Each structure stands twice: as structure tokens, then as C-alpha cells.
Amino acid sequence: QVHLVESGGGVVHPGRSLRVSCAASGFTFSNYAMQWVRQTPGAGLEWVAVISYDGDRKLYADSVQGRFTISRDNSKSTLYLDMNSLRPDDTGLYFCARDSRTYGDSYADYWGQGTLVTVSS
Amino acid sequence: DIQMTQSPSTLAASVGDRVTITCRASQTISNWLAWYQQKPGKAPKLLIYKTSNLQSGVPPRFSGSGSGTDFTLTISSLQPDDFATYYCQQYSISWTFGQGTKVEIK
Numbered sequence: 001q002v003h004l005v006e007s008g009g010g011v012v013h014p015g016r017s018l019r020v021s022c023a024a025s026g027f028t029f030s031n032y033a034m035q036w037v038r039q040t041p042g043a044g045l046e047w048v049a050v051i052s053y054d055g056d057r058k059l060y061a062d063s064v065q066g067r068f069t070i071s072r073d074n075s076k077s078t079l080y081l082d083m084n085s086l087r088p089d090d091t092g093l094y095f096c097a098r099d100s101r102t103y104g105d106s107y108a109d110y111w112g113q114g115t116l117v118t119v120s121s
Numbered sequence: 122d123i124q125m126t127q128s129p130s131t132l133a134a135s136v137g138d139r140v141t142i143t144c145r146a147s148q149t150i151s152n153w154l155a156w157y158q159q160k161p162g163k164a165p166k167l168l169i170y171k172t173s174n175l176q177s178g179v180p181p182r183f184s185g186s187g188s189g190t191d192f193t194l195t196i197s198s199l200q201p202d203d204f205a206t207y208y209c210q211q212y213s214i215s216w217t218f219g220q221g222t223k224v225e226i227k
Contacts, residue, residue, distance in 0.1 A: 038217060044218060045221070059215070061215075064160065095165070107167065107171075108155075
């Protein structure tokens with residue numbers, strides 16, 4: 001059974017950094033691309049970033065390009081999102097999701113429950 | 122960027138009703154469209170992928186159709202468990218979600 005568990009969310013001041021993680025189980029993590037999607041009151045569901053199965057291909061939404069970095073450790077079946085220069089409009093529930101394919105060009109077939117990130121002074 | 126517009130934003134219906142939600146893309150996305158269901162406090166759940174393919178375990182009362190820019194999610198006979206918010210998502214170029222359609226009890 002596919003299981004994705006996010007962690008690392010919290011309250012952070014504007015301009016600061018935060019790393020959120022996603023622990024995967026129940027499938028061969030290294031065979032799938034992975035995505036981060038956030039849900040905010042203002043923008044609804046917003047795709048944030050995707051990483052290919054091997055970590056070689058990474059794509060970002062324009063709103064986070066240059067500030068966020070997606071990465072993965074296949075030996076630990078864990079996905080990461082490093083968030084720098086955080087802004088109040090980055091506040092939201094961050095979901096990790098499994099892409100249905102290896103290169104990250106498809107839909108998300110399984111989602112975690114999310115971790116809440118609040119950017120506020 | 123491809124914009125996705127869902128309608129209606131809110132829909133009030135009764136158990137047993139046939140419900141239709143539409144999703145329009147700002148440019149053609151072929152059939153690269155998925156539908157998700159989300160309940161309060163829960164993660165989105167994949168219902169349909171590639172416009173009309175039912176995800177494993179999803180009841181057959183859910184169906185999807187369309188192509189190009191216009192798509193539809195239909196629930197043939199609304200059940201109590203179906204009251205939720207539904208989102209479309211295109212994955213033709215990058216990924217974009219619609220703003221959601223909340224299905225409420227009438």
C-alpha cells in the first residue's frame with residue numbers, strides 16, 4: 001500500500017528557510033518521479049515542483065523558481081523541498097505526491113496528507 | 122501558462138442526482154486531464170486520468186469525457202460519500218489545477 005508522510009512544516013519568519021520532507025513506503029520509490037503541490041487559501045491547488053525518478057530532471061513553478069529546491073534520496077525513499085527566502089504567500093499546506101511515471105510528466109496518483117507551512121512575522 | 126476554468130464553483134445536489142462538472146483549458150491539452158476529489162482535511166484523491174480512465178478502486182458512477190479544451194466529470198447517481206470538492210488538472214504543459222467545484226447537499 002502506497003504511503004506518503006510529509007514532515008517539517010512549521011511557522012517561519014519571512015525571508016527565512018525551511019526544509020520539508022516526505023517519507024515514502026509501499027512501492028519502489030526509485031522507479032517514480034515525485035511532485036510537490038501546495039494548497040493555499042488564495043491560489044487553491046498549485047503545483048510547486050517535480051523531480052524525475054533519478055533526480056536528474058527538476059522543474060519548478062515560476063512562483064518558486066530560484067528560491068525552492070527539490071531533491072530526493074532514493075536510498076532513504078525520501079523526498080525533500082528546501083524553501084529559501086520564504087514569503088507570506090508561500091503559506092499553505094504542502095503535499096508530496098507520486099507521479100504516475102518516471103520522468104514527471106504525468107498526473108499524481110497518490111498523495112500524502114500534507115504538512116503546514118506558515119510564513120509570518 | 123495554461124489556465125483551467127471549472128464551472129460551477131459550487132453545486133447543490135441531492136443523493137441520487139446526476140451531477141456534471143465542466144473544466145475548460147485556455148489552450149488545447151489533447152486528453153491530458155485528470156480529476157481529483159478532496160474532502161476537508163484530506164489529501165486529494167485521483168479519480169480519473171487521461172480524460173476518461175477510471176483510477177483503480179473508483180466507483181463506476183464516476184466518468185470523464187472531452188478532448189482539446191473542454192472536459193466533463195459526471196457522477197451518474199450522487200452518493201453521500203461524494204459530497205466533496207472536485208478539481209481538474211492538466212498535465213499537457215507543466216501542471217495546472219482548476220479552482221475547484223464544491224458539491225454540497227441540497
